[in-house]
Amino acid sequence: MSLDEATVARIARLARIATTDEERERLAGELSGILDWVEQLGDVDTESVEPMTGAIEMPLKSREDTVTDGGVAEDIARNAPRYAQGFLVVPKTVE
Amino acid sequence: MSEPTDLTIAEARDLLAAGELSSRELTEAQIGAMEAGRGLNAYITETPEIALDMAEASDRRRSGGEAGKLEGIPVAIKDLFCTRGVPTTAGSRILDGFVPFYESTVTANMFAEGAVMLGKTNLDEFAMGSANLTSYYGAAINPWRARGDDRERVPGGSSGGSASAVAGRMALGATGTDTGGSIRQPAAFCGVVGLKPTYGRCSRWGVVAFASSLDQAGPMARSVRDAAIMLGAMAGHDPRDSTSADMPVPDFEEDIDAGVKGMRIGIPREYRVDGVPGEIEALWRRGVRWLEEQGAAAVEIGLPHTKYALPAYYVVAPAEASSNLARYDGVKYGLRVESDDLTAMYEQTRAQGFGAEVKRRVLIGAYVLSAGYYDAYYLKAQKVRARIADDFREAWRTVDAILTPATPSAAFRADDPPADPVAMYLNDIFTVPVNLAGLPGLSVPAGLTHDGLPLGLQVVGKAFDEATVLRVGRAIEAAAGFDARPAGR
Numbered sequence: 001m002s003l004d005e006a007t008v009a010r011i012a013r014l015a016r017i018a019t020t021d022e023e024r025e026r027l028a029g030e031l032s033g034i035l036d037w038v039e040q041l042g043d044v045d046t047e048s049v050e051p052m053t054g055a056i057e058m059p060l061k062s063r064e065d066t067v068t069d070g071g072v073a074e075d076i077a078r079n080a081p082r083y084a085q086g087f088l089v090v091p092k093t094v095e
Numbered sequence: 096m097s098e099p100t101d102l103t104i105a106e107a108r109d110l111l112a113a114g115e116l117s118s119r120e121l122t123e124a125q126i127g128a129m130e131a132g133r134g135l136n137a138y139i140t141e142t143p144e145i146a147l148d149m150a151e152a153s154d155r156r157r158s159g160g161e162a163g164k165l166e167g168i169p170v171a172i173k174d175l176f177c178t179r180g181v182p183t184t185a186g187s188r189i190l191d192g193f194v195p196f197y198e199s200t201v202t203a204n205m206f207a208e209g210a211v212m213l214g215k216t217n218l219d220e221f222a223m224g225s226a227n228l229t230s231y232y233g234a235a236i237n238p239w240r241a242r243g244d245d246r247e248r249v250p251g252g253s254s255g256g257s258a259s260a261v262a263g264r265m266a267l268g269a270t271g272t273d274t275g276g277s278i279r280q281p282a283a284f285c286g287v288v289g290l291k292p293t294y295g296r297c298s299r300w301g302v303v304a305f306a307s308s309l310d311q312a313g314p315m316a317r318s319v320r321d322a323a324i325m326l327g328a329m330a331g332h333d334p335r336d337s338t339s340a341d342m343p344v345p346d347f348e349e350d351i352d353a354g355v356k357g358m359r360i361g362i363p364r365e366y367r368v369d370g371v372p373g374e375i376e377a378l379w380r381r382g383v384r385w386l387e388e389q390g391a392a393a394v395e396i397g398l399p400h401t402k403y404a405l406p407a408y409y410v411v412a413p414a415e416a417s418s419n420l421a422r423y424d425g426v427k428y429g430l431r432v433e434s435d436d437l438t439a440m441y442e443q444t445r446a447q448g449f450g451a452e453v454k455r456r457v458l459i460g461a462y463v464l465s466a467g468y469y470d471a472y473y474l475k476a477q478k479v480r481a482r483i484a485d486d487f488r489e490a491w492r493t494v495d496a497i498l499t500p501a502t503p504s505a506a507f508r509a510d511d512p513p514a515d516p517v518a519m520y521l522n523d524i525f526t527v528p529v530n531l532a533g534l535p536g537l538s539v540p541a542g543l544t545h546d547g548l549p550l551g552l553q554v555v556g557k558a559f560d561e562a563t564v565l566r567v568g569r570a571i572e573a574a575a576g577f578d579a580r581p582a583g584r
Contacts, residue, residue, distance in 0.1 A: 008458070015417060015461040016424070017454055018442035027458065030516055034459055037517050038406045038472065044479050051477035052484060055294035055308050055533030056558055060337050075196040081431035088426050091437045 003032045099124040100264040104168050104321040107267060111157065111167045118157070118167025122150035122211050125169040129213055129265045135236045137250075137259040139174045140182055141214040149211040156209065164328040166209030171266035173257050174215035175222055176202050176312070177301040181212075185303040186220040186230035186253075189448030190429040199301025200333045201270060201312045208328040213266055217256030220450045221420065222277055222305045225522035226512050227255025229452045237285055237506050238263040238581035242547040248506040251281030251522075257315050258285035264584050268316040268325050272302060274309045275408055276502075276526030279538035282315055283501035283551030286540040286579065288568070289315045290322045291526075293559045294533035295340035297326075298333035306415035307338075309408075309530045319539060319569045323347035326561065340559065347565055355570045356390030358563075361494035365401035366525060371503045375550060378542045379500050382552045385574035386498065386567070394494050398486040403479050404528035405520060410463050410476035411531070416453075417460025423448060455516060484532040491557050496567045499525050501538040501551035525553055535561045537568045541575040549579065 005024045008031065012019045019027065073086060082089035099121045102110070110116040126143045146169060153167040177183045177195035184190050198206070206212070217235040219227055226249040227235040235256040237248040250259040254271030258281035261269050271278035273291035282289025290313045297312040304310060314325030327347050333339040362383060367376065383393045425431035425444030432443040449457065463472035490497060503524055513519040529536040535558070538551040552571055556564035 003462070007462075011458050011461045011465065014465060015457050016421075016438070016441040016445055017449065017457065018439075018446035027455070030455060031459060031462070033515060033517060034409060034455070035462075038410055038476075041403055041406050041410070041472075041475050041479050044400065044403050044482060046475065046478035046482065049478040049481050051474055052481035052531075053308070053477060054338065055530075056340070058295065058338070058340065061334075061341070063334065072196065076427070078196070079193055079428035081425060081429070090426055091433075091435055091440050093437050 003028050003035060100128045102267065103318045104165070104267050104316060104324050105318065107168055112162065118150040118153040118211060119147065121167065122146050122169045125213055125266065132263050132265045135238060135259050135263055136233050137216055137235050137256040137263060137265055138171065138214040139184055139186070139217050139232045139256070142181055142212055145181070146211050146213050149206070153209050153211060163208030164324060165205055167211060168209070168267055169211040169213050170205065171213050171216045171257055171260045171269035172202055173218055173254050173270050173272060175218060175272050175303045176270060177303070178202055178212070178215065181215065183215065183303070184232065185222070186218045186232060187448065187450070187453065188231045188430055189423045189445070193428045195301070197301060200298035200335065201302065201329045204331060205328050210328065216260055216269060219253035219255065220453050221303065221416070222253035222272055222274055223416070223452050223456055224252040225276070225280055225519055227252040228509070228512060229450055231450060234509055235259045236509065238584050239286065239506060239548055240582060244546065247509040248548070249284065249509050249512065251284035251506065253277040254315060255281045258282055258287055258289070261285070261287045261315050261317060262581055262584070268314060268321055270312060270329070271315045272310055272312050273530065274305050274412060275530050276523035278313050278315060279526050279536055279551070279553060280502050280522055282538040283540070283549065284506040286549030286577070287315055287317055288319050288322045288540065289313065289538045290326060290561070291529065291536045292326060292330065292561055293340070293535045295338055296330050296559065296561065298331070298336040298339045300333055300335040304419040306412040307419060308415060309412060319565055319572045320348060320351055322537070323351055323565050342559065345562055347562055350562055351565050351569045353566055354389055355386050355567055358391040358496065358567070359394050359494045360386050360391050360567070361396040361490050361497040362393050363396050363398040363401065363497060363499060365398050366499045368503065368524065371500070374544055375500050375503065378550050379498070379552065382498055382541055382571055385571055389570050389574065396490045396494060396497070398490060398528065400479065400482045400486050401528055404483050404531055405524060407476040407479040407483065408527045408531060409459070409520060410472050411480060413456040413460035414464050414473050415460070417457045417464065420453070420457055480531045483528055487532045487534060496563055497555040499553045499555065501525060501553040505544045505548035505550055529555050534558055535564050537564045539568045539571050540577045541571055542577070543579055
C-alpha cells in the first residue's frame, strides 16, 4: 500500500496537523513503509472472528445519572492559553 | 547499613519500621543522588521541596503509629501521571505549561500509602517510543555502559527516565506505564524489575492517554518483592475508570517465595525469532533450566499468531492515539500557536506541539480510521487481536505461566538507534502480544551480555494472576543472583 503526498495531505488535514511539502514527501515514504509492513495482517484467517474491542472481558458498569464533579471552571481556566469572562477564547469563527 | 539510596524498598521499610532510619534522612539522601545524577536526564521535573514535606509528614504519621504500604519510601513518577500542582508534560511540547489541578488515581493511591514523590521522570513523547529518544525534554540516558565502550546507551522506552532513575539509585522505585512494552523493555535495558499488570488492575484515571485499550500503569523497582509492594499500593478499583477491574487486590507479597515446584511453564516456540543474538537465546534456556531445577516443568507451547502482534498493534495503538490526542487543540491547555483562523490555529499548534514520531502515529491512526480503510485495517487488526488473545487462552489450558526473553537486544547506543520506524518497533516484539491480550507481564534482570549490558527475561501470566507471575519472577531472580550494577552507581 503506497501512500502518495496528496493522501498524506488529506489525512494531515483530517488530523489537523499542518505539514510542509518536504514533510509530506518524507511522511509519504515513512507511512507507506509502515502500512506495507502492516499488510501481512491479510495472511491471518479472521473469517467468523469477532473483533476484540477491549483488553479483558468485563461488562461496563453503569452508575446513577447524577452530577459527581464540576464547579471547577476557575481551575480549568488556569490552564487555558486564553480565557475571558468564563469562556475559553478561540479565533473569530463568524464574520 | 548500606547507603540509603542503595536499599531496596523492602529493606528501607524494615529500617523505617525499626526506627533506624527516618523518611527525611532517606529522602534527603535520595534528593542528593537525584541531583548528582542529573547528567542522565532521568527527571523532567524534580520536586525536592514536595519530597521533604511528604517525608516529614510520613515521619509524623509513623510516630503516631500509622504506616501505609509505602510509608516514607521516596519514589519517582513517570511524567505521564497527572500530579496536582506539579507540571505534567507527557514529554511533549504541546503540554507546555500544563499544571493539573487533580491527582491521578495511581499516584493518589501511592501517596495515601505513604509514598514520597521525588519528581517526574522523562519518557518518550506521549509514551510513544522504545528508546526515550522522542522526548521534547531531551533523551534520558542509561546508567549502564558496555565494557570498553563509553558511549551512551539508551534506557529503552517509553518509561526510560523511570528505569534510568531506579537503576541509577536516584529513586527506590518508580511508576511506569506500558502500552506495548514501555515498562518491561526499559526495565530489561537498565537491569531493573518492571511489571505490567493485567489491564484494569490499575486505574487509568489521570494518566495521559495514549491507547486506551492497551495502556496500563505498573511498578519499576530493584527487586521482584519491591515490585509486588508497589503494585499493592498502586492497584485497586476506581469508579472514575470504567475499565478498572472491580475485584479485590490480593497481598502480592504474601506468596512470593512459595516457589515454582509443580508449576507448568510454557515455552512458546514462536519466540525463537531470526536475528536475536545467541546470548539472549542462551539466557532464555538458562531461565528454563533454573525453573526446572526448582521443580517446575517446562512445556513447549505454540502461540501461532505471535508474528502478527506487532503489525496489529501498529494499527490499533495509532488509531486509539489519533482519537485520544485530538484533545490537544491549543484551546484548553498547553501550547497554542496563535492565528487569525481557527483551523490554522489548530493545525499550527499541533504541527509545532507534536514531535515526528507522534505525528507519524496520529497520521497512521487517522488513515486507518478514515472512510474506506476502517474495515481493511482497523477492524482487521481487532480481529487479529482476538486471535492473539485466543492463542494465550489456549495456552492456559496446559500451563500456569509463560517464559520468554524480554527484548530482542540489549540497550543500543544513543547515537546509533534502529534506522527506520519499523526497525525501532521491533524492540517490542516479545512484549506487545501481552498488551494485546491484556495479560500481566514481568521483566526480571537475569544476566549480562558478553560486553556487560543487562538482559531480562519476561514472565507472562493469566489475567489477574500477578501473584503467580511474581512468584515465578522471584524464582528466576533468586537463581540468577543478578547483582551487577552500572559502573559508579
